[in-house]
Amino acid sequence: MDSLAHVERIQCTAEFPVTQRLHVPTMEEYRRQYDLSIKRPGKFWAEVAADFTWQSPLPADESAILSYNFDLNDGPIEVQFLKGVKTNISYNLLDRIIARGSGERIAYFWEGNELGEQKSITYSELRLEVVRFANALKRQGVTPGDRVAIYLPVTIELVVAMLACARIGAIHTVVFAGFSSQSLADRMVDARCTVLVTADAAFRGEKFLHIQTIIDEAVAVVLRRALPLKAIILVRHFAASANRNKAAYEATMAAYQSPHQALYLPWDEVVRTDGSDDECEPEWLDAEHPLFILYTSGSTGKPKGVVHTVGGYMLTTALVFKHAFNYVEGDIFFCTADLGWITGHTANVYGALANGATSILFEGIPNYPKPDRLWAIIDGYRANIFYTAPTAVRSLMKYDEKYVLAHPMKELKLLALVGEPINKEAWFWFFRTVGKERCPIVDTYFQTETGAPMIFPVPGPVALKPGSATLPFFGILPVILDENGKEIYGSDSGFLAFKQAWPGIARTVDGNHERFEQTYFAKFPKYYFTGDAAFRDSDGYYWITGRTDDLLNVSGHLLSTAEVESALLNDKRISEVAAVSMPHAIKGQCICVYVVTKNGYIYDDEVEKDLRNLIRKTIGPVATPDLMLAVRGLPKTRSGKIMRRVLGKIARGEQDFGDISTITDETIIDHLIEARMAKSD
Numbered sequence: 001m002d003s004l005a006h007v008e009r010i011q012c013t014a015e016f017p018v019t020q021r022l023h024v025p026t027m028e029e030y031r032r033q034y035d036l037s038i039k040r041p042g043k044f045w046a047e048v049a050a051d052f053t054w055q056s057p058l059p060a061d062e063s064a065i066l067s068y069n070f071d072l073n074d075g076p077i078e079v080q081f082l083k084g085v086k087t088n089i090s091y092n093l094l095d096r097i098i099a100r101g102s103g104e105r106i107a108y109f110w111e112g113n114e115l116g117e118q119k120s121i122t123y124s125e126l127r128l129e130v131v132r133f134a135n136a137l138k139r140q141g142v143t144p145g146d147r148v149a150i151y152l153p154v155t156i157e158l159v160v161a162m163l164a165c166a167r168i169g170a171i172h173t174v175v176f177a178g179f180s181s182q183s184l185a186d187r188m189v190d191a192r193c194t195v196l197v198t199a200d201a202a203f204r205g206e207k208f209l210h211i212q213t214i215i216d217e218a219v220a221v222v223l224r225r226a227l228p229l230k231a232i233i234l235v236r237h238f239a240a241s242a243n244r245n246k247a248a249y250e251a252t253m254a255a256y257q258s259p260h261q262a263l264y265l266p267w268d269e270v271v272r273t274d275g276s277d278d279e280c281e282p283e284w285l286d287a288e289h290p291l292f293i294l295y296t297s298g299s300t301g302k303p304k305g306v307v308h309t310v311g312g313y314m315l316t317t318a319l320v321f322k323h324a325f326n327y328v329e330g331d332i333f334f335c336t337a338d339l340g341w342i343t344g345h346t347a348n349v350y351g352a353l354a355n356g357a358t359s360i361l362f363e364g365i366p367n368y369p370k371p372d373r374l375w376a377i378i379d380g381y382r383a384n385i386f387y388t389a390p391t392a393v394r395s396l397m398k399y400d401e402k403y404v405l406a407h408p409m410k411e412l413k414l415l416a417l418v419g420e421p422i423n424k425e426a427w428f429w430f431f432r433t434v435g436k437e438r439c440p441i442v443d444t445y446f447q448t449e450t451g452a453p454m455i456f457p458v459p460g461p462v463a464l465k466p467g468s469a470t471l472p473f474f475g476i477l478p479v480i481l482d483e484n485g486k487e488i489y490g491s492d493s494g495f496l497a498f499k500q501a502w503p504g505i506a507r508t509v510d511g512n513h514e515r516f517e518q519t520y521f522a523k524f525p526k527y528y529f530t531g532d533a534a535f536r537d538s539d540g541y542y543w544i545t546g547r548t549d550d551l552l553n554v555s556g557h558l559l560s561t562a563e564v565e566s567a568l569l570n571d572k573r574i575s576e577v578a579a580v581s582m583p584h585a586i587k588g589q590c591i592c593v594y595v596v597t598k599n600g601y602i603y604d605d606e607v608e609k610d611l612r613n614l615i616r617k618t619i620g621p622v623a624t625p626d627l628m629l630a631v632r633g634l635p636k637t638r639s640g641k642i643m644r645r646v647l648g649k650i651a652r653g654e655q656d657f658g659d660i661s662t663i664t665d666e667t668i669i670d671h672l673i674e675a676r677m678a679k680s681d
């Protein structure tokens, strides 16, 4: 993996004074807490746990707090955190915060798809909604351990449904409300869901989404597969919406007759508001009880239902939220992630509420009605922490700067990123244009399976390097492995793995523990393998260079997609690129890149020549692409990840794309195939 070592290292080590009180003021303090968390995890996590409510005492012996086996030779893979100790996460997120006197604090501001569509809810109000809905679920026969599917746009009801499940020990599985009926059905069948919580319809930007049609198609499939579905609880979201196109669609809605009408129960009818349902004793659950299942597709195969637990996930998300954003009381947190993604679960719901934070939930999309929507939200709600994905940054960079500059965003104190490696251009644009050079950018690296960010610069003491997720957080021991699973020390590249367990790591793949073991623990015994490649520089900073299954092997040189893409993105005319491999008679493999230009730029021979030169100059002639395709967009998953698998197949002229149910824009596929055909010899 030697060639990964020439991944671009940017020599910018700005240190940012965060003007507020820092939780970790110095590097010495960071190192002290880090060492404690690695050497004495039991003691470290018992101190974190002391802030939370447990129904039984924590073990006195610190070695009994966290135990695990990461070695398949020693038996099944297993992690246990506070096993036997009882708690309830909805109690800790709501009742505990209210008991501290914060009941009147806003838990969420909700901003709908349409301008001016706003709501807010305090901690006390949220608790009441949760308790009432928990009672409603119980009336539908939901008991601890039952699975509840949630398919809703980003709404307060979605959070209420999640926490109501948590209150009664039901396991929620949120399915992103942009997925097809088939994806929803597959997930419901796999998780054996007995209740589904959904909505009638919604708008995403200009696009009308008649959710009920999708639900009815999914229900037909799940009933055929003999799933005992008891009820579909329907939020009348569309009915309450302020969409200016509303009238045009009301007729469609009124005319619609569901073939499964008997299963539907309107939310506002199952929820009792006469006072009779206003209490619901939390179900006191073992810390190891499952909290939720979240499906992650991975690049191949059928989606995996990743299982997280009540106690470990609670403490990990709470601690990470506090430290990654240096959260202090009064902060207003805005994260653009959909709640159907791990970032939504961890940052917007569990991490935020565990800290008593005020957050903004946004139902719409960044460029509707104009490309200044996010900046207007930050300004309007005086948000001071903004968390988003590199793909969003790159897509917003395409527009004129005036959209950003129209909104002063004076309160912003911190920016954060997640999801992919960020290229230098995008990093500096975000830093200068959005953050006005006064906000640190916290690049957080994590996975659905790891529950919460693992590697990120603790704001304040840790100097930033654009493009690097920097140093591990407390409790996390990353290692770089070579192909034989041997640890590499010092500055080098290889496979990124974790050597010790932490409380928030996933425990299993639902219903298939063997798949969990094989996916994450078989390739490198004794380690959790992330599937990512990384470079560690001489300061011990980690640079995630992409998925290992995306590596490009050209003439025996291994190149990561990130380094090729990041080199090309230095050209100001380019907004997005994706590099994939194609077979080549001589080199073994060669590189094909898909290029999207910024608004106002035309892709011509001149641009292509410049891009080739740029690659030669930044990486070397070995990385010069054999094929360059100008396209209008890239296929992306709901969480904004480029679907390189699909791009690879198109580049190679293959037609069988496998499971593409997670794609956001299906029409892009034909466009890409056409662009490819036009360049066939």
Ligand code: WTA
Pocket (backbone or CB within 6 Å): 296, 342, 343, 417, 418, 419, 420, 421, 422, 443, 444, 445, 446, 447, 448, 449, 469, 530, 531, 532, 544, 546, 547, 639
């Ligand atoms: C990638 C998303 C570089 C990585 C939270 C990982 C990143 C996969 C970063 C998990 C980052 C996530 N820098 N790459 N800061 N964050 N990734 O499960 O390849 O949707 O394995 O979770 O995203 O994606 P997932």
